[in-house]
Amino acid sequence: MLVNGIAQHTIDAGDRGLAYGDGVYRTLECREGQPLLWDLHFSCLARDAASLGLPAPDADILLDEVRAESAGMRRAIAKIILTRGSGRRGYAIPDETVPARLVAAFEWPGYPPEWNRDGITARVCDLRLALQPRLAGIKHLNRLEQVLARSEWRDPSIREGLLLDSEGFVVEGTMSNLVLVRGGELLTPRLDRCGVNGCFLAWLAGVRHVRSERLTLAEVLAADEVWFGNSLAGIWPVAELDGRRWTAFPAAGELASRWAERR
Amino acid sequence: MLVNGIAQHTIDAGDRGLAYGDGVYRTLECREGQPLLWDLHFSCLARDAASLGLPAPDADILLDEVRAESAGMRRAIAKIILTRGSGRRGYAIPDETVPARLVAAFEWPGYPPEWNRDGITARVCDLRLALQPRLAGIKHLNRLEQVLARSEWRDPSIREGLLLDSEGFVVEGTMSNLVLVRGGELLTPRLDRCGVNGCFLAWLAGVRHVRSERLTLAEVLAADEVWFGNSLAGIWPVAELDGRRWTAFPAAGELASRWAERR
Incomplete structure (x- = not known):
C-alpha cells in the first residue's frame, strides 16, 4: 500500500478519514498493472472530492501509484482512498490540512x-x-x-x-x-x-x-x-x-x- | 495514543473504521489522569457498540488506558475510538475481525x-x-x-x-x-x-x-x-x-x- 506515495500499511490515527469518514474512495480493476477505465474513475473521484471540498490528487501521480501497486498481478482490484488528512480534534476543517492519498491493490475476487x-x-x-x-x-x-x-x-x-x-x-x-x-x-x-x-x-x-x-x-x-x-x-x-x-x-x-x- | 494497549500513533490502513466509518467513539474530560463520569461514558460507549454489533471493550482495561494517556495533564480531553478492526475488502463483516481500540488524550481546549x-x-x-x-x-x-x-x-x-x-x-x-x-x-x-x-x-x-x-x-x-x-x-x-x-x-x-x- 502507498500512503501519499510512501510504502506503508498504516495511516495516522488522527486522520479525519477515521475520525469522521471525511473522505472519498474508488475501487477499480487493473490488468497487468494497468487500470481499466482510468479516465472515468479519476473523474468520478475528482467529482466526489470536489463535492466535499477536497482537492483532487494529481492525476499522473495517482495513475503511477495505481500502476505500481498492481504491477505483477495479472488481474487486481485497486482501491484509492482520499481523506481530508490529519488535523486537530473537532469537526471544523483546519486551514492547514493536507489530504491523505491511499492506494492499495488486492487479489482479484474471482466472481464466477x-x-x-x-x-x-x-x-x-x-x-x-x-x-x-x-x-x-x-x-x-x-x-x-x-x-x-x-x-x-x-x-x-x-x-x-x-x-x-x-x-x-x-x-x-x-x-x-x-x-x-x-x-x-x-x-x-x-x-x-x-x-x-x-x-x-x-x-x-x-x-x-x-x-x-x-x-x-x-x-x-x-x-x-x-x-x-x-x-x-x-x-x-x-x-x-x-x-x-x-x-x-x-x-x-x-x-x-x-x-x-x-x- | 494507545492502539489496543500499545503506544503508537498509527492504525492499520485496512481498518474498517477508515474504510466505512465502522465504529463508535466518545470524548470525555479527565482531571489529573482521572476521567469524569466514567461509568456514564463507558455505558454510552457500550450501548453504541452493541447497536452496531461490536463487542464492548473490557471496562477496566479501557479505564486504565484512559488514565495512562491522560496522566500528567491537569485537565485533558480523552478520546476513545472503537472500530470493527481490519478485515478483507467488502462491506460484509468477516467472522474473524478483532475490534480496534484507540485511546488518546489531548490538551484541554480552554473554552472560556x-x-x-x-x-x-x-x-x-x-x-x-x-x-x-x-x-x-x-x-x-x-x-x-x-x-x-x-x-x-x-x-x-x-x-x-x-x-x-x-x-x-x-x-x-x-x-x-x-x-x-x-x-x-x-x-x-x-x-x-x-x-x-x-x-x-x-x-x-x-x-x-x-x-x-x-x-x-x-x-x-x-x-x-x-x-x-x-x-x-x-x-x-x-x-x-x-x-x-x-x-x-x-x-x-x-x-x-x-x-x-x-x-
Whole structure:
C-alpha cells in the first residue's frame, strides 16, 4: 500500500478519514498493472472530492501509484482512498490540512462468470437508505448503512441486496448500481437524494442511453431485466428477487462484449 | 495514543473504521489522569457498540488506558475510538475481525467560562440531518453531516450551529445536544430518527427530569432558555440565535454547580 506515495500499511490515527469518514474512495480493476477505465474513475473521484471540498490528487501521480501497486498481478482490484488528512480534534476543517492519498491493490475476487451469464439471486434489504441530498451520489467514507444492510444476510447463495430509500423507492445494491430494462429502454434510479453514483453508470451512459427516474419495487419486479452493476463485477443480471424469477437476459448479453472490451 | 494497549500513533490502513466509518467513539474530560463520569461514558460507549454489533471493550482495561494517556495533564480531553478492526475488502463483516481500540488524550481546549455564564451566539445550519432510525442516537464514525454543517461558518464569534432534520424539526448542535427550558420544564429533541445521544444528556437525566419530544425551531425561539450541552463544554446557554436574544439563564445557572461537582 502507498500512503501519499510512501510504502506503508498504516495511516495516522488522527486522520479525519477515521475520525469522521471525511473522505472519498474508488475501487477499480487493473490488468497487468494497468487500470481499466482510468479516465472515468479519476473523474468520478475528482467529482466526489470536489463535492466535499477536497482537492483532487494529481492525476499522473495517482495513475503511477495505481500502476505500481498492481504491477505483477495479472488481474487486481485497486482501491484509492482520499481523506481530508490529519488535523486537530473537532469537526471544523483546519486551514492547514493536507489530504491523505491511499492506494492499495488486492487479489482479484474471482466472481464466477456464471453470475454474469446466468444471473444471481438477490434480496430486498430491510434497512432503508436515509435521504441526504448533500451527500447523495458521492462515494464517501460514511458507509455504515451499507455495512448494516450487508450484515442482514449470511446465505452465500444471495449475491446482492437491493436497497430502498426511506420513502420506499429503489436506489441501488449494497455494492452496485441498479439498472432496469423495460421495453428496450434502460432505466436507473435517480441518485439525487441518496445512493452512490458508481463509475459503472458512467461507463454505461457512454455506450447506451440510460434514463434516471424515481422507481418503485413494483417497477423492478415488472421489468424485463434487472441488473446490478459495478466496476468490478460488470453486469450481474438478477435471476431471482423477492419471489420473481427471470430466465433470459438478452439486453445484458448484448452489453457483455462491450464490457469485456473496455480499456 | 494507545492502539489496543500499545503506544503508537498509527492504525492499520485496512481498518474498517477508515474504510466505512465502522465504529463508535466518545470524548470525555479527565482531571489529573482521572476521567469524569466514567461509568456514564463507558455505558454510552457500550450501548453504541452493541447497536452496531461490536463487542464492548473490557471496562477496566479501557479505564486504565484512559488514565495512562491522560496522566500528567491537569485537565485533558480523552478520546476513545472503537472500530470493527481490519478485515478483507467488502462491506460484509468477516467472522474473524478483532475490534480496534484507540485511546488518546489531548490538551484541554480552554473554552472560556464566560460562555457558560453569559451564553453564546449560535446559528441555524443550512444542512438538514437525514432521518436514519437505525443509526439514530449512536455516536458512530459516520460524521460527514457534522463536518459539512460545521464548515458552513468561519466567524469565530459563532460558537455552535443548530441542526434541523429533513422534516424541519430541531435535533441538536453540531457537537452538542440541545435543551430547552419552558415553564420550568426541561425539554430535549427526540433522537429516535437522527442525532447523537450524548453522555451529557445521560448526566442531565440523572439530576433533573428531562422530557424528549419533537420540537420545532419556533419552539426553540419561544423558549425561556436554550442550551447546548456536551461532556466537554458543560452547558452553553444561548444568548443569540436567529435574531432572538436571551439575557438571563437562571435555570442554567442553577445547574452549573451540579456540573462542576460531577466526578
